[in-house]
Amino acid sequence: MASFVIEGGRRLNGSITPQGAKNEALQVICATLLTPDEVTINNIPDIADVNNLIELISNMGVKVNRLSRHSCTFKAESINFDYLHTQEYRTKSSNLRGSIMLIGPILARFGKALIPQPGGDKIGRRRLDTHFEGLVRLGAEFNYDAENRLYNVSRQELKGCYMLLDEASVTGTANIIMAAVTATGTTTIYNAACEPYIQQLCKMLCSMGADINGIGSNLLTINGVKSLGGCTHTILPDMIEVGSFIGMAAMTGSDLTIKNVSIKDLGMIPDSFRKLGIKLEVNGDDIHIPSQERFKIESYIDGSIMTIADAPWPGLTPDLLSVMLVVATKAKGSVLIHQKMFESRLFFVDKLIDMGAKIILCDPHRATIIGMGDEFHLRAATMSSPDIRAGIALLIAAMSAEGVSTIHNIDQIDRGYERIDERLNALGAKIKRV
Secondary structure (H helix, E strand, O other): OOEEEEEOOOOOEEEEOOOEOHHHHHHHHHHHHHOOOEEEEEOOOOOHHHHHHHHHHHHOOOEEEEEEOOEEEEEOOOOOOOHHHOHHHHHHHHOOHHHHHHHHHHHHHHOEEEEEOOOOOOOOOOOOHHHHHHHHHHOEEEEEEOOOOEEEEEEOOOEOOEEEOOOOOHHHHHHHHHHHOOOEOEEEEEOOOOOHHHHHHHHHHHHOOOEEEOOOOOEEEEEOOOOOOOEEEEOOEOHHHHHHHHHHHHHHOOEEEEOOOOHHHOOOHHHHHHHOOOOOEEEOOEEEEOOOOOOEOOOOOOOOOEEEEOOOOOOOOHHHHHHHHHHHOOOEEEEEEEOOOOOOOOOOHHHHHHOOOOEEEEEOOEEEEEEEHHHOOOEOOEEEOOOHHHHHHHHHHHHHOEOEEEEEOOHHHHOOOOOHHHHHHOOOOOEEEO
């Protein structure tokens, strides 16, 4: 198991370009199974979760050709269903949360699918009801093998219908969209997730021949088509990595420019960091964070404590709350971080408390941070990364701390951040992979 050894207190300087969006990559790669024609995808992040998905569908029979480190062609002429019954498939698929989005396209095109209970981050209960209920409404039949933790899915014919999702699940919406694009008739999805990742998936499917209306809203209307063809698609910059770099610059007092961030797709992220007192300058499609010795958390007009909470898009993505929580420890003032979606995501704060942070964990979903401003410096520590986002938050904390810190289980960080140590070392960090 690899670890990072981080020498804290070093400032970064220069510019960095975010990788392609992890969450979008997982969706659009699954969508290549909807057509026998060749699909080219550019700006694919070279990270563990995405590479594992590519390896998985390659083993299933999809012809994958690496054009470069960040571009691939996919040609899913057929699927080896015998492979889906192997222990290797079960192991690889169950270790990858994104594998759940294979159900929709395989079911739509081949009429049957087999998927193990998916894994991923240990951040709390992650419901699959939205996926399954939506697919059942379209005509799918599910059979759960409890002994082997396998879902057997089949269909006679998928038929369009109206559905109101009980949760605006991003992956659930993606799965339902991919199943509906070739269903008979019209599918209307209300309370659909509308994150930029979903918008990108819909645009890609439309370029393949799908008929989708309402893209960017929470009401999607999909008129089923008989078949889809190939296309070329480019993945957006990863908004979570953009936010991580903003927090990193603030915590280390660095002067940093983040290049080509796709400003229009960042939603509330820049303004949420501004609430913590961080200065951001937007130059074209770049964000410049000037070096700041101190920053102060805003308060509401009536003087009450600032609350930063996640919400479905266009609200703040929950994936950045861990980063914002760390940044708040250095700001002057107090803020309540409310993580509504996952009940275990804030448990990493005990590691920050060990580093000297003033944090009250109110309950599994809420933490109050008392920022000490420039009077406060985190202490170095030895810790372990529990999930991707907590992992990057702990790395940010270690980079700003006094002394040398060690982070174990960095495979979690590698799942979502491409060569993060190499890229940050090029800006002046001192991170050693051991």
